[in-house]
Amino acid sequence: MTLDDIETPAVLIYRDRVEENLRRAQDYADAHGLTLRPHIKTHKLPSLAARQVELGACGITCQKLGEAEVMADAGLTDILLTFNILGAAKLKRLKALNERVTLAVVADSAEAVAGYAETFAGAAKPLTVLVECDTGMGRCGVQSAEEALTLARRIDAAEGLRFGGLMTYPPAGRPREAADWLANARRLLEDAGLDVPAVTSGGTPDIWQAHEAATAITEYRPGTYIYMDRSLVARGVCDWDACALRVLTTVVSAPTADRVVLDAGSKTLSSDTLGLNGFGYLPAYPEARIAALSEEHGVVDVSACGARPAIGERLEVIPNHACVVTNLFDAVHVVAGDGTVERVLVAARGRVD
């Protein structure tokens, strides 16, 4: 199979670009004594998760229990689940998962810890639980070092649980703020006699600044770095060439001199803007702007282009946000260096719970 055999819209994954992105991040982490634990939300592919580990990652990060189950099925052995797991059904699944892989999970409330404690009381293998910390993102997480200490003590005191350390997803662009927060909390916990085995932060936006927090953290969890995207080019994290995920589209209409329409809309590219103007970048027509999406159409303003794409022409789009595009497709097309293409099912897609 070659690119010409692919019907559009389709997701292309350029294997060489993936490899380069993975190696570059691993080399950076190695140079700064950081451990990587990549987030698989971006690709949801066991083969790429395995490759990340092969290159030096200590394990992987999953956001959904269902994703972690798929990765365990595929042979991944060390998983951090960065989500509060609540409710009897999910806790039962969590217990089963803990029996077959090295697993850690997070908590940011007494309720979450109580659920883990009840489930794992008397378990042969304890569950490792990290305290999730809100270091400025304004999402989940305890709000202060004192709250972190209270929760860590609660975990430490529970029979079937083991306190695993501190976890945060920091606000993009403020890595020092998160590092200071974590260093302070770690100090407080250690002063209180608690061992803090891991302090884990993440995020591709600040990946090349991760070393600035290296004294405060033990582990870094980047996700999008494997594919990169338009938002990361805009932030200066990478150049267009590093963008390994591209959406292959066809120009299906050219109704006016300044407009063409692609067969890729919000059900292909997603509506994520991440603060950007427009919905993707067309490397072949840098002056074009994907101005509007409906569900299956992308309306492109080509008024600034010298030449206009023709009806039937196939174009690559670098999306604003790679992770959400992966999530829209049952399969991606992995393009090797020699141009051969393999269709690969996105095994962990649709594992919503």
Added chain:
Amino acid sequence: MTLDDIETPAVLIYRDRVEENLRRAQDYADAHGLTLRPHIKTHKLPSLAARQVELGACGITCQKLGEAEVMADAGLTDILLTFNILGAAKLKRLKALNERVTLAVVADSAEAVAGYAETFAGAAKPLTVLVECDTGMGRCGVQSAEEALTLARRIDAAEGLRFGGLMTYPPAGRPREAADWLANARRLLEDAGLDVPAVTSGGTPDIWQAHEAATAITEYRPGTYIYMDRSLVARGVCDWDACALRVLTTVVSAPTADRVVLDAGSKTLSSDTLGLNGFGYLPAYPEARIAALSEEHGVVDVSACGARPAIGERLEVIPNHACVVTNLFDAVHVVAGDGTVERVLVAARGRVD
């Protein structure tokens, strides 16, 4: 299975609400002498497509060839494909589909017509082709009645093609503008001696104004009306009670007094705002605002709520846009009037090409 057995996040489809929405629209169409051809993009479920036809629809509308194939496989027999189909592989599939169902497709360019003409030259059964018209939406479609005439003549003259009429997706809130455009084009074509068998428009936002265009159109293609959503409540098309698709979520965190976090983010609710503030409506907490989404988290501002939802509490969300939510889930949970629940695979989901 009951609601309590469902793990979150999950999509609930309330069957009685669906039935009421379908009947109400069909009754309205019947009263005004309009024919309905519902768009299945909203539900992607053969069983609901069949129910729409059973209640009086003349057939269905699909936006993707792959969706039409799934519907044909399931026994739907009359399909309008409102998308320019280009390229040898898709044209071959189109030809195969035309052999087993009553099919019509659209074109808005000489290139699209040329592809159809070449594919269907000498075919036992001709392909019906409608001219897509841009009546103000600014997406696909010929720009003037004169262009419509030129393209209609081209279709009419092609050996394996049959001119099927005019198709538009009109701009929301301006149904008269689209009606005038179509009436004018129809007149021009009929004056030129062409028969115009169908004039088809669509859109749930203006569904209750469709009768105002009844002299200009023969057929109406609503999609979202089957489920309704927050955007349609905001437009005054329906009330909250009509919203048949709801996302069942769990409160997974309550880190501050004014914030709780749901296990439903942009990979569940999508980032579609449709011009609204926030990402969905919580019927149980009308003053709450889903202020921000990340991929698997929904951050809810509960500062205006009297009581705050508790960690572990399950909440229904009425999303901004139902169609894109369906597209994110492999299966939905259909809730019957007696509270029993059936898990149904979304058969036409992921049929991206």
